[in-house]
Amino acid sequence: MMWFFPTNSLLSVLFLVLVSTFSFGSCIQNRDDLFYSPIEGNQKTFEAYALKNSACGKEKLPGTLFIHRVKIDDLKICIRAIELVDCNTWNTDGYLPDTCKAIGTSFR
Numbered sequence: 274m275m276w277f278f279p280t281n282s283l284l285s286v287l288f289l290v291l292v293s294t295f296s297f298g299s300c301i302q303n304r305d306d307l308f309y310s311p312i313e314g315n316q317k318t319f320e321a322y323a324l325k326n327s328a329c330g331k332e333k334l335p336g337t338l339f340i341h342r343v344k345i346d347d348l349k350i351c352i353r354a355i356e357l358v359d360c361n362t363w364n365t366d367g368y369l370p371d372t373c374k375a376i377g378t379s380f381r
Contacts, residue, residue: 307345314343318373321352329360336369337376347376 299315309317316337326333354370362368 299357308342309345310342311339314339314348317348317352321355325355325358325363329339329363331360331364333363335373337373337375343376347372351376 297369315335315338318337318339322333325331351370351373354372358368358370
């Protein structure tokens with residue numbers, strides 16, 4: 274494959290800028306795609322608690338409430354920690370996975 278390079282140096286620079294903009298511009302991610310809104314974050318946390326409560330026979334409410342946007346990756350780690358904890362630990366009063374404590378505003 275042969276590349277076309279304009280002979281004029283100004284055109285060469287412009288050509289390289291345009292090529293790099295179109296080829297690398299699609300790699301930049303919108304920062305809003307990295308976060309859940311507070312409503313989405315709280316909803317996903319309540320769903321995880323409901324599933325764990327059902328499995329462990331406990332009526333427990335989340336100890337963390339998100340009042341600001343939440344990083345999606347952080348919340349996924351929190352939810353995974355909720356899924357993996359055993360029922361004896363889950364049924365302990367005041368238990369909240371450390372990964373969940375680190376991302377929210379705690380009221381306990």
